[in-house]
Amino acid sequence: MSDNSNFDAIIIGGGHNGLVCANILARKNKRVLICEARKECGGMVNNEITNYVPPVTTAVSSSLGGMQVNYLSKTTIALSETGQHIRLVGNQHIDHKSISTFSSQDADRFNDFHEKMSKFSKTLGSFMMASPPRIMNNSFSDYFKLFKLGLNVRLLGKKNFNEFARMIGLNIADELEDNFENTLLQGLIAHDSVIGSNLGPRSPGSLINLLYRMAIHNNSLFGGIFQIEGGNDQFTKHLIEKCKSNNVEIKTSASVKNCIVEDDCAVGVELINGEKVYAKKIISNVDPRSTYFSLLGSQNLDTDVKRKIKHHRSKGRVAKLILDLNKLPSFNNCDDIDLDSRMVVAPSIDYIEETFNPSKFDKLSLEPTLEICIKKDSDQNPKLDIQVQYAPYKTDQGWENVKENYIESIIKIISKYAPNINECIEHKKLITPDDIELEYNVSGGHWHHGEIQIDQLFMMRPIPGASQYKTHLDGLFMCGAGTHPGGGLTGISGKNAAKAVLDDF
């Protein structure tokens, strides 16, 4: 290894996981450099891409020495064309009351359903927060971790154990149709199960997606959804401030070309401008595909590893439409407090499934599923931030040719709930998955750097043999959303990666 290791660690990519990882390493007296390709750190946690965030766990915040940001809890509204919206806040009594106006049976069942799901998400969550075992290691502690998960599941009791086993591969639509009669409620929960993923409500495995989402949102269906006071970028700003106080060096506009490999070990990075920086450990916050094929280079990979990374699914399916408004639109049967809520357009399971179908063939659905968020800063005009589910990564006609049409179809859907929306719009901007890929250097433009599905979770995330934040190259680690437990703006990947790196020093 080279002697001129100026830094203990270099982190490639200043997204939130990179910032968390950098801070934890710096607090252990490591000299850390962050190389960020864009002009500013933060990655996809900003006011443009992010609508809502889960709370940061106490484990993450305490390892950072506390997080001083204020979380504002948000209500979720399932919009109905008839104005009979469902409002849920994650409180047992309030939600029960809200649902019982439509169906008292659903209200009771919702509580049972929520309790069951919450129990399962807690069981899964206990496994999610720590570094996953590595099945190819044959080490005792790794088997013990697996055993512990098995034990936790078994300790749920025989009835729950059977139920857990039944549900783990199930599709969410079946489960919802078994429990509820109200299609709007079904649609809302189904929407939250498939959001950000490449699955429809009737795709096997869509249920585990919901459990995963609940595990990072306080084990609650609608109770753990937050915005950060002053804008979601406050989260990033706070982490950057911490970096400064911990003496982490940050280089922006510093795009890394590749890792420098000496003697089959990563010893540094080479920037696009030719500058070389050396360090003892290199940590990639970039998605797995780019980490392996661009940073590590395919000439340094075994064939089997190439195969696995090539098969790693990371095509994004979510677009973002941002509408600049001159005034707030009026939504049917919604008051001012409602406008501060998370509004979901997913009237039924079938509606979502119909939206999903064309995306399988890289085609657009002109009646997409939406999550609407109104952002109003005091000094600026309000904005409508709309997350559009099932926008294909690439369309068969080319995004450029269909963008206008697509935007209009989305606005048409919104006008069903807010008839005066057209008068309010001043400017429209659509960010497609391939825009995200280009702007944020995420191959596939996937929120989570890779699908959250059972074959790409836990010790299989991102690929078997590369879990536990290590890559196939000694000295190169991963800390991004592509690693366990995955995306969702939790910072857990960054925290666990920091531990793995520290253990390796």
Place this chain on the structure above:
Amino acid sequence: MTQDLRYSALKKTPFHSRTSMASRTNKYYNWNGYTVVTEYSTTELEYTAARNGTSVMDLTPMGKYEITGDHAHRFVDYLVTRDLSEMKDNTVAYIIWCNEDGKVIDDGTIFKFSSTKFMLCCAVKIYNWLNDSAYGFDVSISDVTDTIAALAIQGPTSCSTLKKFGAEDLEKLKPFEMREYKIDGFDILISRTGFTGDLGYELWTDPKNAEATWDNIEIAGKELKLRPFGMNALEMTRIEAGFIQTNTDFMAAEDSLRPTRMRSPYEIGMGWLVHLNKSSYFVGKKALKKEKEESTTERCLVGLDIDGDKPAHGSVIYNSKKEDIGIVTAALWSPIMKKNIALASLKRPYGIKILGNEYLKITT
């Protein structure tokens, strides 16, 4: 109803009209989806031709892959365990290649025409492996098995035969060198390579030229004890030469269903082909380095010299406690050495040092 199976039957090689005419036994063998002759007359006669005259064998079914492109040299060096960075144009190298666990997939020969054009020859089909490995390299891989007809011309008089056939100055060709000839208007590539351990050449040409080549070689070798040579005789010569055969002495890692059947290069006597100090990475390097450093090699392949005349096909080898310590993978009574010999795969430390009283039971 009778189904017409002709279209799904084994393919015939471009030499088939000649090999089938020469065969008196009608014994055929399926090699990579082609029909090849197992035995023309008697295996012993064919073997004798290889050792005392010239033997001709149809090699066409051997997997042949052309690797072309700007990164061809870099890619080949990355694919195999041997350090090929210094390989010269118009030479051939014996190679093995491994998977990520450092287990051998196959052995073969690589032909270098220039730094942008190579040809790989091996026993099993590996097109997918090559293609997947080539991801990220500027190379294209094409399977040329069907478009190149190949013959092995082996034995002490093979050089004279080929010179009569029209290959001038062939005696100047050193082992593992190759040269392109133009004979009767066709391009013929001759390499000094083989699988018998004797003087020998391999000949590569257009399938259209196959029958004429066969006929002309037959004429050229008429007074040089030339004889066609089947798979059985090849098996005899290669065991005598100590050459290993994929899926006989070890299982190809890509085809093996049980991980315990896979072998690392160190377990089949191929450690000399693994250059861990090669400056660039190669497939399996990490695993092989670990195996070497931690001395976790479990088995070894050894040559055995056995009492008695009976070939020890498939025999089991025991230690003094009657525990099974290995198996014979290939065996014969060697006519040239007048000895009963075999290749055997043993559990280490057996085979590395003699512990005493290991014995073999011939059960066949």
